[in-house]
Amino acid sequence: MFTINARVSPARSRVFWRRAAPEGGEIVDYTAPVLYTVKEACAVLRVSNWKLYQLIRSQQLASVRIGKRRLVPRDAVDALIARLRGEEPW
CATH class of the missing domain: 1.10.10 (Arc Repressor Mutant, subunit A)
Structure with missing residues:
Protein backbone atom coordinates (compact mmCIF):
# COMPACT_ATOMS: atom_id res chain seq x y z
CA MET A 1 0.00 0.00 0.00
CA PHE A 2 1.26 3.47 -0.88
CA THR A 3 1.32 6.36 1.55
CA ILE A 4 0.79 9.72 -0.08
CA ASN A 5 1.68 12.99 1.65
CA ALA A 6 1.11 16.36 0.02
CA ARG A 7 2.63 19.70 0.91
CA VAL A 8 2.55 23.10 -0.74
CA SER A 9 5.78 24.85 -1.60
CA PRO A 10 5.40 28.55 -0.70
CA ALA A 11 8.03 29.58 -3.25
CA ARG A 12 6.32 27.99 -6.24
CA SER A 13 2.78 27.56 -4.92
CA ARG A 14 2.59 24.06 -6.39
CA VAL A 15 1.68 20.88 -4.62
CA PHE A 16 4.52 18.41 -4.15
CA TRP A 17 3.48 14.80 -3.80
CA ARG A 18 5.56 12.30 -1.94
CA ARG A 19 4.90 8.62 -2.41
CA ALA A 20 6.53 6.05 -0.16
CA ALA A 21 6.99 2.71 -1.85
CA PRO A 22 5.93 -0.46 -0.03
CA GLU A 23 8.46 -2.66 1.76
CA GLY A 24 10.75 0.28 2.50
CA GLY A 25 11.48 0.98 -1.17
CA GLU A 26 12.63 4.23 -2.72
CA ILE A 27 10.65 7.45 -2.06
CA VAL A 28 9.65 9.37 -5.18
CA ASP A 29 8.96 13.13 -5.11
CA TYR A 30 7.25 14.83 -8.06
CA THR A 31 5.02 17.77 -8.78
CA ALA A 32 1.47 16.95 -9.77
CA PRO A 33 -0.34 19.90 -11.36
CA VAL A 34 -4.03 19.27 -11.94
Whole structure:
Protein backbone atom coordinates (compact mmCIF):
# COMPACT_ATOMS: atom_id res chain seq x y z
CA MET A 1 0.00 0.00 0.00
CA PHE A 2 1.26 3.47 -0.88
CA THR A 3 1.32 6.36 1.55
CA ILE A 4 0.79 9.72 -0.08
CA ASN A 5 1.68 12.99 1.65
CA ALA A 6 1.11 16.36 0.02
CA ARG A 7 2.63 19.70 0.91
CA VAL A 8 2.55 23.10 -0.74
CA SER A 9 5.78 24.85 -1.60
CA PRO A 10 5.40 28.55 -0.70
CA ALA A 11 8.03 29.58 -3.25
CA ARG A 12 6.32 27.99 -6.24
CA SER A 13 2.78 27.56 -4.92
CA ARG A 14 2.59 24.06 -6.39
CA VAL A 15 1.68 20.88 -4.62
CA PHE A 16 4.52 18.41 -4.15
CA TRP A 17 3.48 14.80 -3.80
CA ARG A 18 5.56 12.30 -1.94
CA ARG A 19 4.90 8.62 -2.41
CA ALA A 20 6.53 6.05 -0.16
CA ALA A 21 6.99 2.71 -1.85
CA PRO A 22 5.93 -0.46 -0.03
CA GLU A 23 8.46 -2.66 1.76
CA GLY A 24 10.75 0.28 2.50
CA GLY A 25 11.48 0.98 -1.17
CA GLU A 26 12.63 4.23 -2.72
CA ILE A 27 10.65 7.45 -2.06
CA VAL A 28 9.65 9.37 -5.18
CA ASP A 29 8.96 13.13 -5.11
CA TYR A 30 7.25 14.83 -8.06
CA THR A 31 5.02 17.77 -8.78
CA ALA A 32 1.47 16.95 -9.77
CA PRO A 33 -0.34 19.90 -11.36
CA VAL A 34 -4.03 19.27 -11.94
CA LEU A 35 -4.19 21.78 -14.81
CA TYR A 36 -1.51 22.42 -17.41
CA THR A 37 -1.00 25.77 -19.09
CA VAL A 38 -0.99 25.68 -22.88
CA LYS A 39 2.80 25.83 -22.87
CA GLU A 40 3.06 22.95 -20.37
CA ALA A 41 0.52 20.83 -22.29
CA CYS A 42 2.48 21.42 -25.50
CA ALA A 43 5.64 20.27 -23.76
CA VAL A 44 3.96 17.15 -22.33
CA LEU A 45 2.43 16.18 -25.68
CA ARG A 46 5.45 17.47 -27.66
CA VAL A 47 3.28 19.38 -30.12
CA SER A 48 3.16 23.02 -31.23
CA ASN A 49 0.72 25.64 -29.91
CA TRP A 50 -1.12 25.47 -33.23
CA LYS A 51 -1.60 21.69 -32.99
CA LEU A 52 -2.75 21.92 -29.36
CA TYR A 53 -5.39 24.53 -30.21
CA GLN A 54 -6.43 22.39 -33.19
CA LEU A 55 -6.98 19.43 -30.83
CA ILE A 56 -9.03 21.68 -28.53
CA ARG A 57 -11.14 23.06 -31.42
CA SER A 58 -11.83 19.56 -32.75
CA GLN A 59 -12.88 18.51 -29.21
CA GLN A 60 -10.25 15.77 -29.05
CA LEU A 61 -8.69 17.52 -26.04
CA ALA A 62 -10.78 19.06 -23.27
CA SER A 63 -9.81 22.43 -21.81
CA VAL A 64 -11.15 24.98 -19.36
CA ARG A 65 -11.00 28.75 -19.22
CA ILE A 66 -10.28 30.57 -16.01
CA GLY A 67 -10.48 34.26 -16.71
CA LYS A 68 -8.50 34.77 -19.90
CA ARG A 69 -6.33 31.71 -19.37
CA ARG A 70 -6.87 28.46 -21.25
CA LEU A 71 -5.88 25.44 -19.12
CA VAL A 72 -5.78 21.75 -20.00
CA PRO A 73 -6.68 19.17 -17.32
CA ARG A 74 -4.07 16.47 -16.73
CA ASP A 75 -6.82 13.84 -17.07
CA ALA A 76 -7.69 15.18 -20.55
CA VAL A 77 -4.07 14.79 -21.65
CA ASP A 78 -3.99 11.23 -20.25
CA ALA A 79 -7.31 10.41 -21.99
CA LEU A 80 -6.03 11.75 -25.33
CA ILE A 81 -2.88 9.63 -25.08
CA ALA A 82 -4.97 6.55 -24.19
CA ARG A 83 -7.27 7.14 -27.18
CA LEU A 84 -4.33 7.62 -29.53
CA ARG A 85 -2.81 4.37 -28.28
CA GLY A 86 -6.10 2.60 -28.93
CA GLU A 87 -6.79 1.77 -25.30
CA GLU A 88 -10.03 3.73 -25.08
CA PRO A 89 -12.81 4.29 -27.67
CA TRP A 90 -13.60 7.80 -28.91
